[in-house]
Amino acid sequence: MKLLLCRECGDVVKLLTDERWCRCGRAHGYYRTDVEVVIMGTAEVLLLDNGALHTAMVQRHYEAPRCPTLPVSMLELALPAHPRVRRI
Ligand SMILES: [Zn+2]
Numbered sequence: 001m002k003l004l005l006c007r008e009c010g011d012v013v014k015l016l017t018d019e020r021w022c023r024c025g026r027a028h029g030y031y032r033t034d035v036e037v038v039i040m041g042t043a044e045v046l047l048l049d050n051g052a053l054h055t056a057m058v059q060r061h062y063e064a065p066r067c068p069t070l071p072v073s074m075l076e077l078a079l080p081a082h083p084r085v086r087r088i
Helices: 050-062
Strands: 002-006 012-014 027-031 037-041 043-048 075-077 085-087
Touching (some): 002 027, 027 043, 037 043
Parallel strands (some): 037 085
Antiparallel strands (some): 002 043, 043 075
16 A cells, blocks of 8 residues: 655545545645556655555454554655656
């Protein structure tokens, strides 16, 4: 899953095939294909590993229900030259 992060307002929005905007309107983007996203303005992309998220949620539910956080390792900030992120 790819999330749009706005460097200006800090809003985080799930990217979809329809164009999505952050709260301040300076960052926006959308899925161009099943795996490639296009971002514009002050947007950055957060990559969330779906499999790792599911595993962490299951583990948290069954093994550590009081744990308030999920592992950071499943979330990455895409570099500007990431092959599945196109900035226009
Ligand atoms: Zn914003």
